[in-house]
Amino acid sequence: MAEPSQKAPVRASAGRSPAQCERIRRAIGNSSASASTRREIERERQRRGFRVVRDTPLTEADLYLDSARPPTLTTDRKHQTCSICLRVKSHPVAYLCGHSHCYVCIRLRLEENWTCPVSSCRQLIRRAPHRHHPEEEGIELDFSDWHQHNHSRVSYDWHGLTFPSPDVYV
Ligand SMILES: [Zn+2]
Ligand SMILES: [Zn+2]
Numbered sequence: 001m002a003e004p005s006q007k008a009p010v011r012a013s014a015g016r017s018p019a020q021c022e023r024i025r026r027a028i029g030n031s032s033a034s035a036s037t038r039r040e041i042e043r044e045r046q047r048r049g050f051r052v053v054r055d056t057p058l059t060e061a062d063l064y065l066d067s068a069r070p071p072t073l074t075t076d077r078k079h080q081t082c083s084i085c086l087r088v089k090s091h092p093v094a095y096l097c098g099h100s101h102c103y104v105c106i107r108l109r110l111e112e113n114w115t116c117p118v119s120s121c122r123q124l125i126r127r128a129p130h131r132h133h134p135e136e137e138g139i140e141l142d143f144s145d146w147h148q149h150n151h152s153r154v155s156y157d158w159h160g161l162t163f164p165s166p167d168v169y170v
Helices: 018-027 035-047 103-109 133-142 144-149
Strands: 092-094 100-102
Touching (some): 100 103
Antiparallel strands (some): 092 100
């Protein structure tokens, strides 16, 4: 079975007008993108081999090292709240834009979407996020009771993801 041509990386702008590129760029992270634009993005993902192919979709259970889950805790401190699960961040990881989320939350999102989930940001996440130690320590101190009961452990594994190279959507 021959794989569809996936050898040399194709420059993003190849065969595409600036207007098309702009449309694709804006559509990333924009769930209201038109069906044809979304199809175009999907084709691009498949052509470049970005799509994560799994027999079954990745779930939270695959990402925790054991069965323990973080106890639910919310706070009105926005900077310590994960904007995906709306809880105090557990195992926070950060990206180059400076935003951060729970490892599990962003890991699941990256299966389908490479943009920062913060609506005012939407920067492409081009490489594996890194563990945010200062934030983690701040949360441990500020919510020490919660932290003591958080026995969940994660792998911080980004296996199976290919991050978009800088020239993909330009
Ligand atoms: Zn979260
Ligand atoms: Zn961001």
